Amino acid sequence: xxxxxxxxxxxxxxxxxxxxxxxxxxxxxxxxxxxxxxxxxxxxxxxxxxxxxxxxxxxxxxxxxxxxxxxxxxxxxxxxxxxxxxxxxxxxxxxxxxxxxxxxxxxxxxxxxxxxxxxxxxxxxxxxxxxxxxxxxxxxxxxxxxxxxxxxxxxxxxxxxxxxxxxxxxxxxxxxxxxxxxxxxxxxxxxxxxxxxxxxxxxxxxxxxxxxxxxxxxxxxxxxxxxxxxxxxxxxxxxxxxxxxxxxxxxxxxxxxxxxxxxxxxxx
Amino acid sequence: xxxxxxxxxxxxxxxxxxxxxxxxxxxxxxxxxxxxxxxxxxxxxxxxxxxxxxxxxxxxxxxxxxxxxxxxxxxxxxxxxxxxxxxxxxxxxxxxxxxxxxxxxxxxxxxxxxxxxxxxxxxxxxxxxxxxxxxxxxxxxxxxxxxxxxxxxxxxxxxxxxxxxxxxxxxxxxxxxxxxxxxxxxxxxxxxxxxxxxxxxxxxxxxxxxxxxxxxxxxx
Numbered sequence: 001x002x003x004x005x006x007x008x009x010x011x012x013x014x015x016x017x018x019x020x021x022x023x024x025x026x027x028x029x030x031x032x033x034x035x036x037x038x039x040x041x042x043x044x045x046x047x048x049x050x051x052x053x054x055x056x057x058x059x060x061x062x063x064x065x066x067x068x069x070x071x072x073x074x075x076x077x078x079x080x081x082x083x084x085x086x087x088x089x090x091x092x093x094x095x096x097x098x099x100x101x102x103x104x105x106x107x108x109x110x111x112x113x114x115x116x117x118x119x120x121x122x123x124x125x126x127x128x129x130x131x132x133x134x135x136x137x138x139x140x141x142x143x144x145x146x147x148x149x150x151x152x153x154x155x156x157x158x159x160x161x162x163x164x165x166x167x168x169x170x171x172x173x174x175x176x177x178x179x180x181x182x183x184x185x186x187x188x189x190x191x192x193x194x195x196x197x198x199x200x201x202x203x204x205x206x207x208x209x210x211x212x213x214x215x216x217x218x219x220x221x222x223x224x225x226x227x228x229x230x231x232x233x234x235x236x237x238x239x240x241x242x243x244x245x246x247x248x249x250x251x252x253x254x255x256x257x258x259x260x261x262x263x264x265x266x267x268x
Numbered sequence: 269x270x271x272x273x274x275x276x277x278x279x280x281x282x283x284x285x286x287x288x289x290x291x292x293x294x295x296x297x298x299x300x301x302x303x304x305x306x307x308x309x310x311x312x313x314x315x316x317x318x319x320x321x322x323x324x325x326x327x328x329x330x331x332x333x334x335x336x337x338x339x340x341x342x343x344x345x346x347x348x349x350x351x352x353x354x355x356x357x358x359x360x361x362x363x364x365x366x367x368x369x370x371x372x373x374x375x376x377x378x379x380x381x382x383x384x385x386x387x388x389x390x391x392x393x394x395x396x397x398x399x400x401x402x403x404x405x406x407x408x409x410x411x412x413x414x415x416x417x418x419x420x421x422x423x424x425x426x427x428x429x430x431x432x433x434x435x436x437x438x439x440x441x442x443x444x445x446x447x448x449x450x451x452x453x454x455x456x457x458x459x460x461x462x463x464x465x466x467x468x469x470x471x472x473x474x475x476x477x478x479x480x481x482x483x484x485x486x487x488x
Contacts, residue, residue, distance in 0.1 A: 072453040152453035177435030193352040
């Protein structure tokens with residue numbers, strides 16, 4: 001009798017386990033939901049959130065879980081096999097390094113957008129960025145200028161290069177404060193703690209900041225092109241779902257959203 | 269190894285410890301001796317940083333000290349400079365953050381001592397001030413030292429608050445933990461490892477020293 005019960009329990013467990021793990025729809029009655037975890041650069045926060053909502057509508061059996069942070073930090077974690085399926089970096093170099101390390105396959109590498117930087121101030125600020133451009137940074141009233149950390153944030157490197165190219169770096173050097181990533185940099189200026197900042201256009205155009213400030217788009221020739229790219233990690237749990245997300249992001253739907261958030265596209 | 273960051277961190281930790289000794293000892297003494305009914309409120313506020321994530325505390329400090337806040341604009345009018353992204357700014361953050369690490373051990377020490385000894389000293393004609401230094405402090409020294417060491421060590425390892433209000437300026441707000449984090453992010457693992465090892469050795473030495481000194485009597 002007892003063996004009979006345990007055998008039944010065991011069978012049931014196998015059945016439940018089998019259902020949960022099943023990848024072929026023929027075996028399970030309800031469609032299984034597969035999760036795709038995404039490591040994404042902080043400048044994608046709003047654009048990618050919007051894309052994911054649309055993606056999940058057209059792919060009801062895929063659930064996307066994004067985590068936003070600095071690309072360098074993600075790189076360090078991913079090279080130690082952090083359990084993410086796909087990586088959207090703010091700098092194509094990081095996914096390329098992962099490929100070189102053997103953590104991602106060459107054919108999964110993709111370019112999805114080209115970032116732009118802007119000089120941003122709050123609406124209340126007396127600084128006239130629209131007509132003064134980069135010269136607004138050297139106005140006497142400016143005490144603190146926020147940029148992302150050039151040591152590891154791609155947007156910080158772009159900001160530093162642009163300040164040098166526009167001939168103001170020497171004058172502003174002592175007034176720079178460094179954000180850990182581009183989103184924190186935006187928060188420094190948005191909170192009023194810094195007077196002016198160089199942030200991503202995608203953040204300046206995001207709902208959270210759009211109504212709160214004014215900006216001047218830094219000319220593209222002032223800094224090296226911010227090629228944003230990514231790759232699918234070798235340990236992705238559901239490669240099919242992950243690849244459908246990748247295709248969606250670089251496809252027409254993705255391009256439309258990225259353009260709306262002020263990104264240029266790889267072909268531009 | 270980032271020596272500027274090490275020097276800055278030691279400066280921040282020493283200043284925090286000194287200021288918290290000045291504020292924390294009277295506060296803890298009052299909390300231990302007072303029989304006021306509303307005391308629990310003060311105790312809870314003091315303990316709050318134990319529960320709050322440092323990033324939350326840092327966010328509040330940034331909001332409260334920015335030029336758009338009442339406190340921030342007052343500070344700006346008085347000193348002519350801004351609190352965020354400055355040494356006084358991270359000092360303020362770390363004083364708030366370390367309040368319970370100083371006050372709670374002090375308080376436990378004061379509350380645990382025999383009050384009759386204080387009263388005996390008063391009856392023998394010693395002033396309250398001299399009684400505090402000649403009777404209370406020597407008896408409570410291990411607890412006070414624990415509070416001071418905890419505060420110092422905790423400031424050395426502080427990260428979240430400084431990350432939120434510091435702005436990562438070399439020599440001003442780039443402390444050792446921020447410097448290690450930067451190195452890791454910039455993939456300079458060797459440099460991060462060196463600084464981290466230095467930090468581990470330093471912390472171990474400080475803690476050993478504290479344990480040895482804690483067994484002795486106050487050198488007064």
